[in-house]
Amino acid sequence: MTLFPVFLDLSGKRGLVVGAGHVGLRRARGLLEAGARVTVVSPQAHPEVRALDLELVERAFVPSDLEGVALAFACTNDEDVNDAVLREAEARGLWASSASRPERASMRLGATLRSGDLLVAIQTGADLPYLSQALRDKLSAALPSDLPIAAWSERRAQALTLPEPARSDVLASLKDEIRKAVGA
């Protein structure tokens, strides 16, 4: 299956996390980092989930938990519950992922690498987190830590306001400088 890569702006949207073990904790943190509002539904919760700024509902999942939600993460240790979350999400036209049945889900996750706003996500397409993590670590070690990304972005924005041929000249030299800086 060929997956479509996309980066979501979740600010102000509600994400539902079903199951508050260590995978649910990772999903809740990731959603909060992205500015989403988060509801976690789980009878038991990892202690670190309680410390987060989210709504924790301490009971088993029911389909109405999906009301008002933009996307859902099935992270329980019960495959039937994770399947039910996928099924109910699908019925409501919502994207959902499953920690235990990824191949049945409409949404897959990957290993991620962040440096400021720079975000790299790696998905093997083969349910092989060891490979995506290994590639992420390799890329992380190779990435220069002091890239002047904001300054480059500002120079590009300014160049786009220039008339030709200045615009193309400035953009070409910026492109060369960036490729050299990252060793491409």
Ligand SMILES: C[C@@]1(CC(=O)O)C2=NC(=C\c3[nH]c(c(CCC(=O)O)c3CC(=O)O)Cc3[nH]c(c(CC(=O)O)c3CCC(=O)O)/C=C3\N/C(=C\2)[C@@H](CCC(=O)O)[C@]3(C)CC(=O)O)/[C@H]1CCC(=O)O
């Ligand atoms: C990269 C990362 C991102 C993330 O999940 O955040 C990620 N797994 C991570 C960690 C991790 N995964 C597992 C352990 C337990 C210990 C171990 O086995 O080592 C740990 C360690 C831990 O949890 O700490 C085992 C595991 N993983 C999956 C299953 C189910 C299955 O295989 O069916 C099982 C077997 C469960 C079991 O049977 O117990 C499934 C998936 N895991 C994916 C991604 C997706 C594939 C991505 C790809 O192919 O590229 C996919 C398909 C899910 C999806 O699409 O959402 C994250 C790194 C976090 C980081 O370091 O940043």
Ligand SMILES: NC(=O)c1ccc[n+]([C@@H]2O[C@H](COP(=O)([O-])OP(=O)(O)OC[C@H]3O[C@@H](n4cnc5c(N)ncnc54)[C@H](O)[C@@H]3O)[C@@H](O)[C@H]2O)c1
């Ligand atoms: N994708 C990944 O990266 C990854 C990594 C490790 C494990 N896994 C898979 O994900 C599953 C979850 O892993 P974990 O380590 O977070 O498990 P865990 O056992 O730590 O947590 C499971 C949570 O689900 C909750 N739960 C159980 N039934 C529920 C229900 N009906 N409604 C709501 N919540 C319910 C439990 O109370 C618990 O908080 C594992 O069983 C495994 O299959 C995936």
